[in-house]
Amino acid sequence: MNNTALRYRAFGDPSTTLCAETTPLLPCAPGMLRVKMLLAPVNASDLIPISGAYSHRITLPAIAGYEGVGVVCETTPETAHLQGKRVLPLRGQGTWQQYVDCPAELAVPVPDDIDDALAARAYINPLAAQMMLTHYPPQGQHVIVTAAGSECAGYLAQWARQRGAKSVSGIYRSAVHASRLAASGVIPLPETDSAAIRQAAAKAGVVYDATGGELAEQLLQALLTHAQFISYGLLSGQPFGIQRRLPVVHWFHIRNHLDSLSASAWQQTFSDIWARLRKNPPADVTLFPFADWQQAIAFYHQPGRITKPLLSMR
Known part of the structure; x- marks a missing residue:
């Protein structure tokens, strides 16, 4: 099975520096979950690192994207209960790809009443x-x-x-x-x-x-x-x-605050976030097929934009 990811091997303008690369999927490492991505947003926090603003802490090549939602497609025996469930695959690999491997204890389960477009944006902002x-x-x-x-x-x-x-x-x-x-x-x-x-x-x-x-x-x-x-x-x-x-x-x-959070505190943090998002959902979204990622980035930069661009890997 293959995986397509938006990878950058140098720093620069994201619209020209990113490249869609397809490679074979390697076996999922112990302690990790494999997630088939559904949606991932385009944020300033995704684009600024590609420009080189944080080059001192980024090892190239790197995969873009920090958040999104997907469905667990491969688990360990300890996390078999998450098979087929929606999660936020956070703090592992970049999320602008079809499959993401993330630490099992940091994958955040998505409540049933939270839709995909909202779940995809529940982390950074x-x-x-x-x-x-x-x-x-x-x-x-x-x-x-x-x-x-x-x-x-x-x-x-x-x-x-x-x-x-x-x-x-x-x-x-x-x-x-x-x-x-x-x-x-x-x-x-x-x-x-x-x-x-x-x-x-x-x-x-x-x-x-x-x-x-x-x-x-x-x-x-x-x-x-x-x-x-x-x-x-x-x-x-x-x-x-x-x-x-x-x-x-x-x-x-x-x-600067993540390392001080235990796995349980990390999960509790999202319990609080889900409750807040139910009361104050964010703005509407505009979906872009994953292959149209350059258009999604251009849309993000439009003055007066009132919807959030989301990459759809479906």
């Missing part, structure tokens, strides 16, 4: 939002999220409101997001309205920033010294300078 809200609580604070049209910012905004934030303001780039933010109880702020952004920052206690660059610097200059600024992405492609000791800047990366 929901887990990042949940961890940030736990480590940097929004209770009793005026909160700002940047890149407010993104999926992770959407979780941060809604869950911060549910956790007792006084208010949540969302800074957006494309006007298509403004009415949706307002309808969900988030104060929409266009990225071009510097005066409104400074005014919001002057009373904010917590900022969750995925943008970096000039916007991050603008916020940091206006924040009070007791505020907390959490940087979890650089979607602008630009770093930002820190001009003063306060407010405190925190750098958040999921990978």
